[in-house]
Amino acid sequence: MKSLMLTGVLLVPMLLMGCSSTPLGPYGYTDNYLERLDNAAGSAVLPDDATLSRFIDFYSPLDQDRIASSMDQIYANDLYFNDTLVTLRDRNTLQKHLLATADRLSHMSLQPVNVIRDDNQIYLVWVMEAHFSLLGRERLSRTIGISQLRFNQNGQVFFHQDFWDSSQGLDQHLPLLGPMTRWLRDH
Structure with missing residues (x-):
């Protein structure tokens, strides 16, 4: 108990110091x-x-077999992909990322809510369940987001930008980070 309290006493000031300054540009993301x-x-x-529909089916469910068999059909070789967690520039790196993601998940699916067609792009509003x-417990992350897609x-x-709040999805389940994320969201 004392070690947990000591960890909290040391960790909180470090986190607050990290929030106390404004980062210098340029802002990469x-x-x-x-x-x-x-x-x-x-x-x-x-x-x-x-x-x-082929794109949506690719993520519903996201699994290693589907990634291996459909990646070349779904994504261009040269691309921009950002899911708020990583930014990637080519299909091979994206495939490795998605394979690793599928490996860490028991199941992930994407349920489309709305499709907005605007000039030369698609905005896909979705609910994702992962x-x-x-820590030995099965977790469910259910979150809403939007993918901006260009084909x-x-x-x-060849352009895939996700907009979603990872603190509402995955972050809230992480030890130490989850309680702080929930506290910050509530305040």
Whole structure:
């Protein structure tokens, strides 16, 4: 008990110090997004319903067999992918990331809520359910988000930006970080 209390006494000031300063620019996440968004504008085409359904099916459920067999059809080789946790630039790295994600999860599915077609891109509003084991307990993360997608003429995604609150999803289940995330959200 004393060691847990000591850890908290040491950890809280360090976390507060990390929040006390403003980071210097450029802001990688935002700048990368805006740069790739501008670069991707001219080459995007709206996908047909079958292509969009294939994308949604790829994530419902996310599993290693589906990733291995469908990755080349779903994603372009050169891409921009950001799921708020990582930013990736090519299909092979994304495939490794998704395989590792599927390996850590018991099950993950994506339920579409709405599809918004805007000029040359899709905004897919979704609810994601992820089942995983943490510290020997099965957990469920259920969160809502939006994917901004741009497809090339071959029906492959080359721009994929997810907007979702990881503190509502995965972060709240992590030891130490979860209680603090929930406290910050409530205050």
